[in-house]
Amino acid sequence: MIGIGMGDTYLLKSTTYIGMSRSYTIAYSYPIFTMFLANLFLGEPFHYRYLMGSILIFLGVANALTGGSSEAGSKRRVGFIYSLAASLSWASGTVLVTQGVKTVDIFLANTIRYPIVFLTLLPLMVFRGGEIDLNRRDLGLLVVSGILGMTLGGIIFLHSVRLIGASKAAPLSSSSPFWASILSSIFLKEKLTLRILASTVLVIAGIYFLF
């Protein structure tokens, strides 16, 4: 619920303020928070290379936030807070999942996870969501989004893990913000700046140090 329910909602909310490429890059700083939370609550060891990774991620996020952009200062601040909330939610979700799978059957947990998150979000959507003007195009996009991200993405990542192991597959899959920047410039007509690309590269490089 915290990871995919709250985290993804915050990310989408942030997108409405600062755009997908910037908010996705900032939200992808979540391995830093995961590392600190895992160290704090799960007692996982802290390595010096993590510090290097954290510095690179911090520089990437700071770079994404500064510089000339069309958004007003307050709008940018709100967008940053939402993307940071997404990052914290994903980190908390990852730590909770790590803890949860120790006592619960993985298959069972994974099968029931999404329907539970949906049923939890549904009343919130009905009572707080306001009016919904959902046309066929939007419905199609959401179907595509669900299938691509949650089903196909997961299965393909799974095959990758089987072939090269999680230690190699996870850092490679963290290139997602770079692709999000490219895709949002093509499909959402967001301006792809060198600054955003540089931030994305810094965040991805930082994540490599954290694995």
Add this chain to the structure above:
Amino acid sequence: MYGEVLAVVAAILWAASMVSAAGTLRNVNPLCANTLKILFGALSMVPIALIICLGQVKYSTSIFVAFSLSLQLR
């Protein structure tokens, strides 16, 4: 090399998922977009869950750990 390509393809798919959801934000609020995205994602997993339950595909526990973690790596 094939495994590396698949990991990058997964990253592209996760990015495409978020970008397509963001494409609806002019008419749909973020909470609604995410709720429906999760609904459609869950529905699309039903056939896979059925196949697994029927024992046609054998997955080891480690594979499910990886799958579960992969869903967090977005």
